Amino acid sequence: MKKVYISICFALVFVMLVAGTGAAALPGTGWWTFYQIQNVGSTTGELTMMAYDSLSSATYSSSSFSFDPGEALAYNPGLLPNYPSGDRIGFTTELPSGFQGSVAISSNVEIVAIAQIGNNTVGTVGSGGNATSFYQGIGGSFADTKVSFPTVKHNFAGQTTTFYVQAAGADANVTITYKMNDGKTYTQTKTILANRMFMFDPLNAGVPAGSTAPAAVNPSLGAATVVSTTGKIAGVVVEHPHTGSPAPFVLSTRGLIGTDSGTTIIAPTIKNAFNGGMTGFSVLNTGTGSALVEIVLTVTNASNTSLIGKVYKHQEVIPAGGSTVFSSFRDNLGGLPTGTFAAAVVTSLDTVTYDPQPLVGTVNETNNFGKATYSAFSKDSATTKVGLPMVKEMFANSTTGVAVVNVGTDSTYVYATYTDQNGIVRKFRTTEEVAPGAAVSFYTVYKNLNNKFTGLANFSALYGTKNSVVIESDGIQPIVALAQESDQYPWDGLLDVKNYEGFGLK
Structure with missing residues (x-):
């Protein structure tokens, strides 16, 4: 059986612990991670999960779970699994409070995944904060021997970046190089065991903190590159307040590799x-x-x-x-x-x-x-088909807007397939073609304002759904897509806004 591997490099924590060589944790407590995996293949598939503790040799496995094309399965540490009657899955032995590490997900079909880190309260996890952020689960095509991060902050304007790097399948001898805007460089080297994670903090490389110099020459602002001399790596950057509890916001995205340039x-x-x-x-x-x-x-x-x-x-x-x-x-x-x-x-x-x-x-x-x-x-990496593992239409107080850009040379209709949490499939398209270089927004589609979309007899049926989505062009024009989830009732301060990048599919 051919397996497709996706790694999610994250700090899955209920109470964050200081890890590594005195690396600073995210500020405050109650951090945790959710993820959702989408079957973007053409057949029913099976998936399994293996979690690796970054602070010990402990590992945690799961049973095998089945899901159909277009469907998605989710892991939420604050809620009990309800598979197979629902979409929530779990580990055979529950991950302990304070777990910090990585998870590898394997399947016999093509899969994509997104992860969400936050400190908001859901079930048994969280600390009552508002901070939430998405990032892409990192498949084999997103792992490389060099990972770039365009932004480094060390208490720059009160914000700091922390870098989570995972050895993707084999041990990796890794060096992170911080190139700051004052022209100086700083490095830190670490050997990371296969599939495990290490957290890099600019503090441990000696990067100056809290400078108020102009941004163009600021020693607390710059960029970073992580290079492995022995094996492929995956990376995620998390930007957060330098101090504060509970942290009011968090930002995250995966590190960039050669094919992203x-x-x-x-x-x-x-x-x-x-x-x-x-x-x-x-x-x-x-x-x-x-x-x-x-x-x-x-x-x-x-x-x-x-x-x-x-x-x-x-x-x-x-x-x-x-x-x-x-x-x-x-x-x-x-x-x-x-x-x-x-x-x-x-x-x-x-x-x-x-x-x-x-x-x-x-x-x-x-x-x-x-x-x-x-x-x-x-x-160069744009495709005619994009996968989005989670798109909400006023589901659990949140909704998702998807911006789709036509990066081709001719106009195209944009086609969407939404598969909701109950397995119901809905297909529709834009009423008008999207011009080259222009974008179309899929936001509160259930309202279908100005008849922007066509193909469903009742668009309002989308209200209250959580969907895995596939977006397609005419099969000729390449497209890219970005999802942004926001709180349905943001004025009550419940949740931070968050983005993730759509996955190009062949």
Whole structure:
């Protein structure tokens, strides 16, 4: 039986413990991790889980679980499993309180997964906080010997980044290098045993903390690269308040590898005071020469609807190994008006003076209801089919918006298949085609405002559902997709906003 492996590198904790060589834990207590696994194959599959404690030699296994194409299974440490009558699965021996480590999920069908870290209270876990964040489960195609993180913070503006690195299948001799904006570098080396995790904290490499120098030369702000000399690795970055209990927010995304880089990268959601949301798009030049980059922004939605479809551009030079941030605060979004939400395409240009260079990027968002982050997509990795393991339509007080960008050269309809928690399948498409470089938003689809979608007799049946979703183009135009989940009732302070990147499927 062929197996497909996905690793979820995380701190699965009910009360976080200090780990490694004095590495600082996430601030406060009550951190825990949920994950959901989607069957994106064409046949019924089986999956098993194995958890690895990073503080001991202990491992925890599971039984085998069956799920049909399009369906999803979930692990929630705060709620009892209800499989097979429901979608919640668990380990044969329950993970102990204070567990910190990693889990490997294996299946005989193609699978994708997302994980959520948080300190909100669900069942028996959490500390009453509001912090929640998504990141992608890391399959074999996302593991490599080099993982890049465009953003490092060590108490920069009160925020710090922590890096979780997992040895993907074999022991890995790993070095993390922090390149800070003042030009100085710092390193830390660690041998990580197969499938286990280690937490890297900038503190342990001697990175200065709390500098108030300008961002361009700040020693507490920079980028990081993790290199393994012996085996492939997977990585996740978690950004959080430097102190505080319970922490009010958390951001997370997986580390970037070679296939994430490209001379053109895409960010599906860039906001300039759109419904209270502001974004910063960090672009890192991973090449060997300076890059002349151009950002092209196509408005997806706006408080002034006449701006929808308008295009704005800006150019900037990024030195080799350096980075820049595209933000309205830096006035480098080409005049993107206030109150707009746009899809962004950044290209390293080929000119007489500059050669195209590989780029990677991440986007941070702050809005009225929290903070979120996601990784930009390489155009080279875009596919005509995207998997999204969890999309909510007003389910458990939360709803998900999915931004789908057409990165092809011609217009296309966008087709969606939603499979809910009860196995009910619903298929529909956009009423109009999506132009090249433009995006369409799947948000509160159950309302189907302005008849934006067609194909269902009753879109309101989606209300109250938790879905695994597959999005497709016409089979020719490549697309990318980003999911953002927000609290249905955010004004009561329940949950932080959170993003995850859709999975390109063949």
